Amino acid sequence: MSGWVRVAGLGPGDAALVTPEVTAALAEATDVLGYVPYVGRVAPRAGLVLHPSDNREEIARAHHAIDLALAGRRAVIVSSGDPGVFAMAAALFEALEARPEAQALDIRILPGITAMLAAAARAGAPLGHDFCAINLSDNLKPWSEVERRLRHAARGGFAMAFYNPRSRARPDGFARALAILREECEPARLILFARAVSTPDEELQTLPLSDATPDMADMRTLVIVGNEDTRQVGRWLYSPRKVAP
Amino acid sequence: MSGWVRVAGLGPGDAALVTPEVTAALAEATDVLGYVPYVGRVAPRAGLVLHPSDNREEIARAHHAIDLALAGRRAVIVSSGDPGVFAMAAALFEALEARPEAQALDIRILPGITAMLAAAARAGAPLGHDFCAINLSDNLKPWSEVERRLRHAARGGFAMAFYNPRSRARPDGFARALAILREECEPARLILFARAVSTPDEELQTLPLSDATPDMADMRTLVIVGNEDTRQVGRWLYSPRKVAP
Numbered sequence: 001m002s003g004w005v006r007v008a009g010l011g012p013g014d015a016a017l018v019t020p021e022v023t024a025a026l027a028e029a030t031d032v033l034g035y036v037p038y039v040g041r042v043a044p045r046a047g048l049v050l051h052p053s054d055n056r057e058e059i060a061r062a063h064h065a066i067d068l069a070l071a072g073r074r075a076v077i078v079s080s081g082d083p084g085v086f087a088m089a090a091a092l093f094e095a096l097e098a099r100p101e102a103q104a105l106d107i108r109i110l111p112g113i114t115a116m117l118a119a120a121a122r123a124g125a126p127l128g129h130d131f132c133a134i135n136l137s138d139n140l141k142p143w144s145e146v147e148r149r150l151r152h153a154a155r156g157g158f159a160m161a162f163y164n165p166r167s168r169a170r171p172d173g174f175a176r177a178l179a180i181l182r183e184e185c186e187p188a189r190l191i192l193f194a195r196a197v198s199t200p201d202e203e204l205q206t207l208p209l210s211d212a213t214p215d216m217a218d219m220r221t222l223v224i225v226g227n228e229d230t231r232q233v234g235r236w237l238y239s240p241r242k243v244a245p
Numbered sequence: 246m247s248g249w250v251r252v253a254g255l256g257p258g259d260a261a262l263v264t265p266e267v268t269a270a271l272a273e274a275t276d277v278l279g280y281v282p283y284v285g286r287v288a289p290r291a292g293l294v295l296h297p298s299d300n301r302e303e304i305a306r307a308h309h310a311i312d313l314a315l316a317g318r319r320a321v322i323v324s325s326g327d328p329g330v331f332a333m334a335a336a337l338f339e340a341l342e343a344r345p346e347a348q349a350l351d352i353r354i355l356p357g358i359t360a361m362l363a364a365a366a367r368a369g370a371p372l373g374h375d376f377c378a379i380n381l382s383d384n385l386k387p388w389s390e391v392e393r394r395l396r397h398a399a400r401g402g403f404a405m406a407f408y409n410p411r412s413r414a415r416p417d418g419f420a421r422a423l424a425i426l427r428e429e430c431e432p433a434r435l436i437l438f439a440r441a442v443s444t445p446d447e448e449l450q451t452l453p454l455s456d457a458t459p460d461m462a463d464m465r466t467l468v469i470v471g472n473e474d475t476r477q478v479g480r481w482l483y484s485p486r487k488v489a490p
Contacts, residue, residue, distance in 0.1 A: 090373030103479035128335030156397025234348035
């Protein structure tokens with residue numbers, strides 16, 4: 001049996017940000033699985049079966065990939081960004097936990113350029129000092145956990161990157177996050193809204209926390225909140241490497 | 246004047262993890278600057294000047310790249326991993342802050358696969374839920390700041406990735422970090438030592454926090470501490486996507 005599973009990160013959108021390792025895995029695959037728009041980024045070819053599915057079907061998709069590999073096929077689950085950051089790698093191991101017979105499978109996670117690092121690069125270096133990544137969606141955790149993370153991140157002096165700041169199901173979550181940040185941080189704290197980074201729709205906006213409004217983020221936006229030293233130089237945003245004693 | 250500066254991430258070591266964007270920038274460069282071992286990863290060719298320098302010379306290197314670009318040359322500063330994560334991008338903007346005449350230069354930051362995401366991919370998905378990245382070196386910040394970050398990261402329920410856990414100059418820092426983690430986290434909390442990921446020297450070790458010792462980390466090690474739900478399935482380490490209410 002020569003089947004395998006790869007969970008591959010396609011990066012934020014630009015083909016120039018897809019690693020050669022991921023490109024090679026896609027060239028060897030018999031099957032590609034993933035959320036509809038991510039599978040849409042893989043070029044069809046003879047011998048390759050595409051399995052697009054909805055974004056709420058992560059566990060079913062993981063089981064499907066395991067089934068394909070057990071049947072000797074070479075299955076690539078594609079994620080946007082990096083598969084280990086709020087994406088399909090954790091879902092695969094969750095599915096695998098229930099299937100001891102599949103745990104010896106040939107599985108590899110192939111990293112990719114995650115949204116926060118693509119956004120940071122476009123803006124300058126806002127994550128150049130200690131930082132946190134927080135998924136603001138409360139689909140998978142209670143809001144009280146989101147709030148706990150936000151307050152400790154702020155009090156610990158971290159810059160923060162927010163994934164999924166706003167979703168259709170919970171449009172008010174980001175407004176609540178902004179309200180907590182305003183309690184914890186000074187009004188001049190800089191915040192970056194980076195939308196659709198590395199695609200033709202890319203838009204970046206940096207402003208003080210006091211001027212940020214919930215409608216500045218949508219489902220394609222990655223939000224970065226600087227630390228108290230984060231500043232602008234020319235058109236760039238960056239967090240200095242040093243913290244004064 | 247057609248000079249430019251790029252700050253490019255070479256990823257953790259494997260050439261298959263270098264993005265096509267970075268490869269293209271290196272092909273167009275007239276000059277490559279960086280810490281000796283990173284410049285050593287760039288293939289020499291006619292017309293390309295290599296400028297290797299020591300790892301304590303970040304600001305001088307940034308000024309050198311700016312000078313080259315102002316003189317019409319195409320300068321790539323290379324970093325390991327991602328240039329925006331504890332690397333050269335922030336140093337470039339720090340240098341640029343003192344030189345208003347250079348702020349209109351053509352500058353781009355080219356993201357790369359950062360060490361924590363490469364290490365996480367090799368181990369499974371330990372950063373599959375909210376997480377922090379902390380530079381444990383106290384070269385650039387007082388130890389009190391490191392301690393504050395560690396305690397808030399633990400109390401906020403974050404998984405943690407530690408860069409520079411141990412340096413020649415400060416061999417005791419990681420022992421102090423482990424002592425703080427033992428105050429904040431339960432003994433069974435899982436910790437991953439990932440050394441030289443994606444190179445022939447790669448070594449991974451996962452164990453409970455109670456069994457971790459300071460000598461398990463060296464200058465090539467990336468350390469990941471799971472959150473309280475992080476667990477092992479087969480040979481894999483992962484953090485579930487969900488947190489129970």
